[in-house]
Amino acid sequence: MLGACSSDEGSGGLGFGFGNEDAVEQGDLRSTIPYEVELVGIDAQESDLLSALEAVSTARRLQSRPTASRAGLQRRAEDDIERFQAVLRSNGFYDGQITFDIQEKPVVPQSGNENTELSENADAGDATSDTANGAASEDAVSPADTPTPLVLTYNIDTGAPYLISSVDLVIVRPDETIERPATDEELVRTRLQIGQRATAQPIILAEQYGVDVLKDQGYPLVKSTKRTVMADTARKTISIKYAFETGPAANFGAVTVNGAEQVDQDFIAGYRSWDPGEQYSPEEVRTTRRDLAQTNLFDSVIVKVAGPVGENGEIPVEINVVERKMRSIGGGLDFSTAEGPGGNAFWEHRNLFGAGERLRLGMDVSSLEQGVSAEFKKPQFLERKQSFVADAHAKNNDTDAYKGSTIDSFVGIERPLGENWSASLGVTAEYSDLTGSDSPNEEFYLAGLRGILRHDNTDNPLDPTKGTRFEINVSPYMGLTDQDTGFTSVSLAGSQYLSVDKDGDYVFAARARTGTIIGEERGSLPSNKRYYSGGGGSIRGYEYQKVGPLDDDHDPLGGRSVLEVGFEFRARVTESFGIVPFVEGGNVYARSEPEDISLLWAAGLGFRYYTAVGPLRFDVALPLDKRDNVDDDFQLYISLGQAF
Known part of the structure; x- marks a missing residue:
């Protein structure tokens, strides 16, 4: 403490500071001696050790404040020796030897012509000037008055690093004291290995890990009491002994x-x-x-x-x-050349009756669909982490595939199934009054079951950089007014994200979807229950629902099976902007199984502007299998969040 608080050179005279070298102005070259610092002898592979030594060096830190004498620089070097020894020990070098040497920096001589010219000028001009003015300027600094710079060189011999030879535990319980070597499992938990270099940080952290190990055994009040580290200089090893007081189990x-x-x-x-x-x-x-x-x-x-x-x-x-506040409102806007402008808004209450019940009311408006929705979720329903869920949607539809109104509702249970897995199961009721190209003016009243199994271990819902999403949906339906109507829809969808770098700035993303409808021919199915593909949420580059079978007017008929794939490379070029080249393909088939695997492909380039809530997406996509009089040359998409 005294060494850290005292000046580097001390004071002279009677101790009143008249001789304090730090009081000399740094700009006065006649009173201070500039110097350089060198550390030699460190293995090139020990870059972290070298950085640590330079970080604690007083001579390095005060290099911008030159000393007034060689003795002052020597005191700085002596102070560094103790600091360097501590750094070496913390890095496992207990036999390190450090010496230092202070030498004058070699002066590079000037050319002979320049010396001669200076000498002649000094003999002729300067002497005349001094005579004319009566005296030489006292503030002028001649080369003879400027002190020669010094070089402070530390010679560091680290010696062989010490290795951990043993780790023992002293466990003091209320009824007994146990002293024993750490087990292999305990070594893994404490991040230590027999034979590893005895650096300070892992040894210190292992003590807290040891506390955690004992807490896992049912001792909530455990604490560490004493850590003993013994060095064997002959074998170049370190033995460690940790002591803990567990307190009572609880x-x-x-x-x-x-x-x-x-x-x-x-x-x-x-x-x-x-x-x-x-x-x-x-x-x-x-x-x-x-x-x-x-x-x-x-x-x-x-x-x-x-x-x-x-x-x-x-x-x-x-x-x-x-x-936190229990109510919130929000909304969003999107646009595509195929679907036109769209928007959505919602109001949410997350504590409706005081026990975390969530009610969300929403509205979606676009040129193709206009609808309202209500979603309700009651957590901790009957069992821990099990939720009661219910939702209802009413829509007016005006697409090329069908026109009319639909109403659907669902009531069920949702619960997790292990880490990152969840499932929901319940009953659904639906009504549709739609007019399609092969289903004019038909009404359907359906009841059914809906079972969904999900897996999601991604790191971000709007901009994932790693992980997997997977969902299986099985929904059998039966007609309420027409008992002969009955079919089952099965779909599988998934996506995978792989980050190339540790920061997630470069990500490969892939997705796939497939589905089939069993039990009815396409013409007997409600238009809205068929599979469609094309548009911003499936295959960019093609119009909404236009991938698959078409009628004579090029309107989509839908199908009983679907297959889609997509690939993206997401590159975050700057903190705010990124580019995303992508390729997508897919098709819809009239039968419940694809007649063939021929796909319509599209490619494009996306741009991302990263915001606090997620990336703003702008995509341009071209149909690679453009159909005459059906597909446009390109499609544009603007929305919030990644495509998948």
């Missing part, structure tokens, strides 16, 4: 909720992932905190044990929350 006790004002406390406590009386586990604490944070009801969630272990062997748990 089970989960009562849960207290703090900070809840609008959200029901029992609802919040119901998010605990453990059963009452279950052995304490920090993983369950983390799971509960994560699940509560994902409800979008809170700005902050803290889950922690509170207080000592009770006589019953249970430890209480506190859940501290800060609620």
Whole structure:
């Protein structure tokens, strides 16, 4: 502490600072000695070590404040020796030797002609000038007055690095003390390996990892007490001994909720992932905190044990929350040359009855469809993490494939099935009154089941850079007024994202979709239940629903099976802009299985402007299999979020 707080050169005289060299102005070259610093002897592969040495060097740090004497520079170097020794030890070099040397920097002589000319000028002109003015200027600095720069060279011999030879644990429990070597599993958990270099950071971090290991065994109040590191200079090894006091083992006790004002406390406590009386586990604490944070009801969630272990062997748990605003509104705009301008708006309440019930009302308007929707979700329904879901949609349709109105509704259960998997199952009822090219003025009343299995481990819903999405949808329908009507729709869709670099600026993305309808011929199916392809959400470059069978007027008929594929390379060129070349292909078939695998292909180039909520997308696509009198030369698409 004293060394760090004192000046580098000290003070002279009687101690009043008259001799303090730091008081000399830096610009006075007659009072300070500039110097350079060199570190030699470090292996070229030890670049991190060299950077650490330079970072702690006092001589390097104060190089812009030259010393007033060689002795001052020597004191800086002596101070660095201790700092360098600490850095070497922290990097596993316990036998390092450091010396330093201070020499004058070699002066490069000037050419003889220049010296002669200067000498002649000095003899003739300067002498006359001094005589004329009566005296030479005292502020003039001659080469003889300028001190010769110094070179401070540190010679560093690191020696052989020390290796970890053993890791032992001293575990003090309320009823016993155990001293033993760490198991292979414990070494993995603490990120240590026998034989690795004995650097400081992994050794220090391993102590906290050891605390986590014991917490996983049911000791919520465990703490580390003493870490002992012994060096064997003969074998060049380090032995480490960690000591822990576990405190009593505990089970989960009562849960207290703090900070809840609008959200029901029992609802919040119901998010605990453990059963009452279950052995304490920090993983369950983390799971509960994560699940509560994902409800979008809170700005902050803290889950922690509170207080000592009770006589019953249970430890209480506190859940501290800060609620967020429960209502929100939003909307968006999009445009494509095939579908024209479109927009959507929504209003959402995330805590309708005080237990996280979410109600979302929406409206979508475009030249092809106009509709309203309502979605309701009640979490923690009957079981933890199980939700009751219901939705309804009413639309007016005016597409080339069909015109008229549709109403559909769904009521069911949604729940997770392991990590990144979820499923929903329920009943649906639908009404349609549509006019199509091969189904004029037909009404359908349908009832059915809907089962969906999903997998999603992507990192961003609007702009994923890694992970996979996968969905299987099976929906059997039957007619309510026409008992002979019955069919089953099965579809599979998925996408894959692979980042080329660690920052996710360059991403390969691919998608595929296939589907089939079993049980009815195409002419007996409601027009809106058939498969269609083409447009911004499927195959860019072709008009909306125009890929597949067409009638004599080039209007789409739809089909009983579909196949689509797409590939993109997403390159984020700058922080705000990116380009996306893409290729997509697909087709729709009249039968429930494709007659062949012939696809209509399209290619294009997209531009992205990255915003806080997601990328703004602008795509230009060309049909590679352009059909006469059917397809345009190109299509444009503008919307928010990636294409898939």
